[in-house]
Amino acid sequence: xxxxxxxxxxxxxxxxxxxxxxxxxxxxxxxxxxxxxxxxxxxxxxxxxxxxxxxxxxxxxxxxxxxxxxxxxxxxxxxxxxxxxxxxxxxxxxxxxxxxxxxxxxx
Amino acid sequence: xxxxxxxxxxxxxxxxxxxxxxxxxxxxxxxxxxxxxxxxxxxxxxxxxxxxxxxxxxxxxxxxxxxxxxxxxxxxxxxxxxxxxxxxxxxxxxxxxxxxxxxxxxxxxxxxxxxxxxxx
Numbered sequence: 680x681x682x683x684x685x686x687x688x689x690x691x692x693x694x695x696x697x698x699x700x701x702x703x704x705x706x707x708x709x710x711x712x713x714x715x716x717x718x719x720x721x722x723x724x725x726x727x728x729x730x731x732x733x734x735x736x737x738x739x740x741x742x743x744x745x746x747x748x749x750x751x752x753x754x755x756x757x758x759x760x761x762x763x764x765x766x767x768x769x770x771x772x773x774x775x776x777x778x779x780x781x782x783x784x785x786x
Numbered sequence: 787x788x789x790x791x792x793x794x795x796x797x798x799x800x801x802x803x804x805x806x807x808x809x810x811x812x813x814x815x816x817x818x819x820x821x822x823x824x825x826x827x828x829x830x831x832x833x834x835x836x837x838x839x840x841x842x843x844x845x846x847x848x849x850x851x852x853x854x855x856x857x858x859x860x861x862x863x864x865x866x867x868x869x870x871x872x873x874x875x876x877x878x879x880x881x882x883x884x885x886x887x888x889x890x891x892x893x894x895x896x897x898x899x900x901x902x903x904x905x906x
Contacts, residue, residue: 696855713892722881723831766831770890774847777831
């Protein structure tokens, strides 16, 4: 199985900060990576796909980069609505696997 | 715009089975794959498998082989996930989610989730 390792597990930041979340794959997944945002009591919501493609309707302050085994999700200027948990997902092969999540909390 | 609407919360005893439904509204299943992902309370996301609603073809994660069955009823645009021989560690939110074009794809949208609570 392809292991997805996210860091940090928790991130404390303030409104207006620039933050970066990292996701590492245990083997190359090319660019077959998606990012999701999940708020308490809600289903995950797609933010990015193919590592760097922004889903329609997602604010442009979100960006993704990387290929192979190392990927990042960056939020350029945190807004109050961005405090949530973020998951990466590889869809290069079976089983489809997710990172354990990064909880973004208000400092 | 496709929306996925899942059935309500379930309370089950260990050893029982549960069947969760997921109805697609606003579009047909054409070209879609419907996945099931679960999330234990406070934990991460775990992929369980997919069903192609058109062909009925399925693929299950090895962990769930023999315990999970995914089916569909195209006449009502609904897919089902049945998990048998339930254990307490099956307590989780169960989500359906769609991928298009290929089963190895990103998931969008997701259903609202169904809580399955397994307790004696």
